[in-house]
Amino acid sequence: MENNVLNEMDRVDPNLRDEMLAEQFLDRMMNDFKRSKILEEIDQSLKNKDKETFLRLTEKLKSIA
Secondary structure, three states: OHHHHHHHHHOOOHHHHHHHHHHHHHHHHHHHHHHHHHHHHHHHHHHOOOHHHHHHHHHHHHHOO
């Protein structure tokens, strides 16, 4: 699948391709950052034995792509 995406990317204007790759990179970094923060909050909720917060955060974590 990655090869198909890369092959398609070769046919795109180089400037547009660079912009698309930068956007994908930034999206990935933001998702990783959000995931990391939520995981920290989940750890804290476990330490505090806060079941309601834990459940809310685990649902939020599931929604991050």
